[in-house]
Amino acid sequence: MMKLKSQGRFHLPLLVGGLSLSLAAVAGMVIGLPGSPDTLSPDDVPYYALPFGPGAEGEERPFWPSRLATEGNLLAVADTLPASGDCAGCHRQEYLEWAPSLHGIADRDAVYEKTVEANEDLLRHGVQQGRFCEGCHAPNELIAGRVTKLASVAPGPASADGVSCLACHAAVHADPQTGNGALTLRIAGLGGDPADLALLAAPRDHADRWGSAATKALIGKSELCAACHTENYDPSMSKATTPQDVQSTFAEWQASWYADQGVTCQDCHMAPDPAAQVLALRQGRVAKPDRYSHAFVGANYLMFETGLGETLTFLRGGTIPGLTEAEADVAIVAQREATHALLRAAAGLELRSVRADDSGLRLDIAVQNLGAGHNLPTGVSDQKHMWLEVEVQDAGGSVIYRSGGFDAAAGVTDPDAVMWIEQFLDGKGEVIPNHLTFATAEVKWVRRAIPAKGEEVVGYDIPLPSGTRGPLHLKARLWYRVALQDLVYQNLRLETPVPPFALAELDLTLPDEALK
Amino acid sequence: MTALALPRLSIPLRPAVGWAGGTRVSGILSSLFAALLASGLVLEWGPVGGAMARSALVLAHVAGAFGFVLLFAPWALRHARRAPAKSQRPLFSLLGWALMAKYVLVLVTGLLMALPPALWLSGQVWFWPLAATRTLAFLHLWPSLAAAAGLALHLTMRHWRS
Numbered sequence: 001m002m003k004l005k006s007q008g009r010f011h012l013p014l015l016v017g018g019l020s021l022s023l024a025a026v027a028g029m030v031i032g033l034p035g036s037p038d039t040l041s042p043d044d045v046p047y048y049a050l051p052f053g054p055g056a057e058g059e060e061r062p063f064w065p066s067r068l069a070t071e072g073n074l075l076a077v078a079d080t081l082p083a084s085g086d087c088a089g090c091h092r093q094e095y096l097e098w099a100p101s102l103h104g105i106a107d108r109d110a111v112y113e114k115t116v117e118a119n120e121d122l123l124r125h126g127v128q129q130g131r132f133c134e135g136c137h138a139p140n141e142l143i144a145g146r147v148t149k150l151a152s153v154a155p156g157p158a159s160a161d162g163v164s165c166l167a168c169h170a171a172v173h174a175d176p177q178t179g180n181g182a183l184t185l186r187i188a189g190l191g192g193d194p195a196d197l198a199l200l201a202a203p204r205d206h207a208d209r210w211g212s213a214a215t216k217a218l219i220g221k222s223e224l225c226a227a228c229h230t231e232n233y234d235p236s237m238s239k240a241t242t243p244q245d246v247q248s249t250f251a252e253w254q255a256s257w258y259a260d261q262g263v264t265c266q267d268c269h270m271a272p273d274p275a276a277q278v279l280a281l282r283q284g285r286v287a288k289p290d291r292y293s294h295a296f297v298g299a300n301y302l303m304f305e306t307g308l309g310e311t312l313t314f315l316r317g318g319t320i321p322g323l324t325e326a327e328a329d330v331a332i333v334a335q336r337e338a339t340h341a342l343l344r345a346a347a348g349l350e351l352r353s354v355r356a357d358d359s360g361l362r363l364d365i366a367v368q369n370l371g372a373g374h375n376l377p378t379g380v381s382d383q384k385h386m387w388l389e390v391e392v393q394d395a396g397g398s399v400i401y402r403s404g405g406f407d408a409a410a411g412v413t414d415p416d417a418v419m420w421i422e423q424f425l426d427g428k429g430e431v432i433p434n435h436l437t438f439a440t441a442e443v444k445w446v447r448r449a450i451p452a453k454g455e456e457v458v459g460y461d462i463p464l465p466s467g468t469r470g471p472l473h474l475k476a477r478l479w480y481r482v483a484l485q486d487l488v489y490q491n492l493r494l495e496t497p498v499p500p501f502a503l504a505e506l507d508l509t510l511p512d513e514a515l516k
Numbered sequence: 517m518t519a520l521a522l523p524r525l526s527i528p529l530r531p532a533v534g535w536a537g538g539t540r541v542s543g544i545l546s547s548l549f550a551a552l553l554a555s556g557l558v559l560e561w562g563p564v565g566g567a568m569a570r571s572a573l574v575l576a577h578v579a580g581a582f583g584f585v586l587l588f589a590p591w592a593l594r595h596a597r598r599a600p601a602k603s604q605r606p607l608f609s610l611l612g613w614a615l616m617a618k619y620v621l622v623l624v625t626g627l628l629m630a631l632p633p634a635l636w637l638s639g640q641v642w643f644w645p646l647a648a649t650r651t652l653a654f655l656h657l658w659p660s661l662a663a664a665a666g667l668a669l670h671l672t673m674r675h676w677r678s
Contacts (some may be wrong), residue, residue, distance in 0.1 A: 006537030008672040011546045014538075015667070018550025026558045029573060035566035090641055196567035197574040198559055200633040200643075202653045207646055 038081070039074040039188050047150035048075075051125045052236070063142055065236040066135025067182035067227075070143055071172065074187065078144035078156030082192040084165045085157060085322055089194030091165075097294040098165075099320045100331040102303060106162035107138035108317025109303060111483060114491040115435050122438045125149075129438060132237040135181030136228035139167045143187060160321075163296075166190065168224060172214035176223040176250045179230025180237075186212065225265040226250030229379070239427050239441040246422075246443055249378045256452035258373035261286045268342075268373060269296055275341030278371040282345070297338045299377070299384065301501050302482045304336035311496050340501070346372040347386075347503035349476055352457055354514050360463040361401075361514055365390065365476055365506070368455040375449035377420060377480065382443070383435055383487060385421035386480045386503065387413060390460055392510075395469040401462040404479070411485035411497030418458050420447045433486035470515040476506040541591050546667075548584045552577060553664055560657055578630050585623055592616065608675040615670050618663040625656040 004012070042048050042062040052064045060073040070076070084104075088095030098104045106112065116133045120126030127149045134142045140158040141147055158164060167183070170190060175182035190209055191199065199206045211219075218224045231247035233240045253259055263286055271277035271289040274297045280287070303316055312332075313319065320328045348368040355362040367388060369376040377384045389404035404417035413419070424432040424440040432439055450456050479500040488494050538546070555577045559570065596616065603609045628644070629652050635642045644652065 004672060005674065007670075008537070010537030010543065011671045012668075014543050014546040015550040018547035019554045021547075022551035022554035023558070025576075026555060026562065026573060029569050030562075033566050033569035033572060035569065090643070092641065191567070193567040194636070196570050197633040197636070198570040199567075200636050201574055201629045202559075202649060203632075203643060203646065204650050204653050 036077065036080050038077050038190065039070075039072070040077055042073070042075055042145065045075060045145040045148075046152040047148065048145050048152070049125075049128050049148045049150070051128050062145075063131050063135055063181075065129060065132040065180070066142065067175070067178055067180045068135035068139055068142060069182075069184045071184060071186045071188065075145040076140075076143045076187045078146065078153050078159060081140055081144055081156055081158040081187070082166060082190050083140075083156070083158035084161045086192055086194060087165045088322055094165075094294045095322065096327070096331065098296070099322055100328065100335055101294065101296045102298050102300050103163035103294075103296045104161075104320070105303065105316050106136075107134075107141065107160055108162065110315050110317055110492060111302075111487070112137055113317065115487065118434065118491045119436055119438045122436065126438070129237060132180065132437070136163070138162065139181075139183075139185070140164050143185065163228075168219060169210045169215060171218055171224060171227075172212060174218055174221075174223045174227040176226030176230060179227060179232060179247070179250070181228055182230075183224075183227040186214075220264060220266055222250060222253055222259070222265045225269075229265075231380075233437065233440055233443065238437055239439060240443075241441070244440070244443040247379055247381070249374045252374040252378060252449075252451065256373055258452060263373060265373070266292055269298060270294070273341075274338060275345040278342060278345040281373075282371050295335055295338065297335065297342050299339070299343060299379065299480070300482050301336065301339045301343065301480075302498060304332050304339055305499060306332060306336060307499070308496065311494075343480060343501055343503055346370065347376060347478055347480075349388075349478055349504040349506045350455075351474065351476075351506060351508065354510055356464075356514055360461060361392070361472070361510075363390070363392075363460045363462065363474065364457050365460070366455045366457045367450060367478055368504075369450040369452055373452055375451050377449055380435065381420075381422045381445075381449060382424045382432075383483045384481070385419055385484075386478060387417040387419040387421075388458060389414075389417070389475075389477045389479060391475045392462055393473040393475070395471060397473075400465060400468060400472075401460075403460065404477075406479065406500055408497060408499070411488075413479075413481075413500075418447070420449050422446065433484050434490040435487055464515070468515065470510070470512060472510040472514045474506060474508055474510055477502050478504040541587055545584065545587055545591060548580055548587075549664075549667065552580050552584060553660060555580070556657070556660060574633060578626075578633075581623065581626055581630075588619070588623075592619070603675045604677045605675055608670075608673055611666060611673070612670060615663060615666040618659045618666055622656055622660045622663055625652050625659075628652055629656060 042050065050062060052061070055061050062073055062075065063069065084095060084098065116130050119133070120130045123129055127147065131142055131147050134147045140161045144156060144159065145153045146155065146159065166185065166187070170185045170187055171183045172186045173184035192206060192210070193199070229247055229249040230251065233244040233246055235241065253265065263281060267288055268274050268277050270292040272291060272293045277289060305312055308315065320331070323331060346369065348370045350366040350368060352364040352366050365388065372378070377386050387404050389406065390402070391399055392401040394400050403414065405414045422443055422445045424435065425442040425444065426432055426439050427441045480503045481498055481500040483498050485498055488496065488498055555573055559573055559577065599612070600609055603612065632643050643649070
């Protein structure tokens with residue numbers, strides 16, 4: 001029998017001993033400091049109600065009528081669900097961009113929150129039916145099992161996150177055509193605690209968990225956004241007997257020049273300077289941004305309207321967690337400026353023709369969608385609407401014609417204005433002005449939105465009083481407003497007028513031919 | 517005024533009575549290496565669930581590694597000076613140098629990997645680029661396994677001509 005050399009005889013027992021002792025110590029550590037489970041079955045959450053039952057093929061659907069799903073239909077443990085604030089430990093810039101953004105406040109924004117409550121009050125299963133809304137606005141609350149009439153799960157650190165980090169970075173599947181929150185999240189084993197030194201030493205595993213191949217394939221595509229920015233009503237969440245398109249932003253983009261050019265939602269709404277990106281696109285330059293910001297600049301200027309003072313803090317659902325007051329002020333102003341610039345880059349007005357005859361003056365004004373990669377307006381268009389204000393003055397400055405005026409004190413628009421808006425109708429055909437989804441039977445456009453790179457020419461026949469002196473002066477403004485005053489009155493019990501935003505303006509002296 | 521007399525610390529380099537094939541230092545190094553390997557493999561593939569357990573294991577792993585470096589550096593210098601002369605087989609010598617290189621690689625990459633946690637504990641956030649962390653983790657893990665195999669070979673392979 002071969003004999004080990006002396007070094008082997010000396011060291012090998014020590015190696016084996018060291019290995020064994022170390023493994024024993026690790027085993028003790030694992031037993032003494034156990035990890036917490038991060039998922040659980042809906043059955044394990046007391047009083048978690050599933051009033052809608054399984055799907056047509058018997059599949060579980062714990063978040064119905066939202067189409068949000070998790071792999072394995074599991075719920076997340078609220079205490080261990082990674083909060084966006086946890087991500088801020090290392091991804092601070094992304095957090096500072098996201099926290100004041102529309103995505104960051106999506107669950108706290110009072111316009112949303114009060115409208116959900118108004119909807120929930122309509123039905124016996126109202127809270128559970130509210131999952132339809134929360135799937136997109138509060139995915140963390142929904143997957144933690146907190147959206148149920150008798151919520152037995154205490155709020156966790158991630159509960160108020162809105163469209164959180166994991167809503168996108170844990171997504172492994174999206175269904176852009178179906179929408180209504182049709183994302184599938186992989187929530188098991190995400191981790192991400194910055195106090196985890198192993199994560200800091202080797203972030204590779206963390207990056208792989210939060211950036212799986214499926215997530216990477218999805219994260220830069222419009223399809224990801226479409227899961228929530230496509231919305232349809234059916235009997236699951238409304239009184240509609242046939243499917244009603246409510247938001248079709250993805251489909252609008254898909255049919256546009258932008259989709260043909262490979263310009264995605266992220267390319268504009270996550271560009272560091274979205275307006276500059278849009279202006280470049282208007283000139284045909286389709287280069288991608290150098291980096292992607294998490295500010296998600298969109299069209300909701302109201303949530304950055306600093307002129308509202310403390311009302312703004314109320315509307316935004318409070319202060320911004322993790323930011324000092326000074327940081328928050330700077331962030332909100334920066335997003336306000338970015339939002340205003342983006343909105344102004346989207347639209348244009350052009351005087352197409354001026355004709356005069358015995359009956360008066362005929363003006364044709366083109367309302368142009370110059371920079372939006374989707375219709376104008378888009379989104380929740382029973383609220384987000386635009387209208388055209390036209391004013392003609394004579395040589396003395398007297399107003400001889402006006403359409404589309406806005407009473408800033410009352411927040412009321414001329415009812416005869418040329419307006420691009422859709423309406424929710426109840427079962428009796430009555431208009432629902434305050435976004436009561438659960439009562440809506442039909443959605444119809446008053447005037448259809450203007451497609452990307454499209455325009456609509458609006459004609460005005462203006463009777464001229466005899467003796468009108470020229471030259472005539474035309475002022476036209478294309479106004480945009482994110483919510484109807486009725487919604488603010490009825491859902492928020494707030495009298496603050498919702499200020500409109502001027503997307504485009506025309507201010508010119510009409511040629512002499514305007515006066516025959 | 518009398519100088520403060522400090523006790524002299526000495527770790528014997530020669531085998532103690534009854535020891536053959538190693539010294540106290542080399543014995544400690546072998547035990548430590550085994551412990552570091554085990555804890556590293558558990559961190560890489562093991563079932564350590566909680567952040568606290570993982571952090572404690574990382575701290576223990578890094579502390580052990582520092583102890584290892586303190587003992588290993590002077591020992592390795594001496595070993596590298598004296599041991600090659602005793603080897604009568606070129607292959608043994610070559611594998612010995614390769615083992616030394618693997619040790620150095622594992623220790624250096626480990627040190628670099630420990631930088632972000634050390635900075636975190638000192639209140640600063642800093643990371644290697646993700647691609648670099650992947651490379652570091654690769655160069656830390658696989659050479660450590662190769663070093664374990666190399667050490668076993670080093671300790672069992674004849675270094676004299678038969």
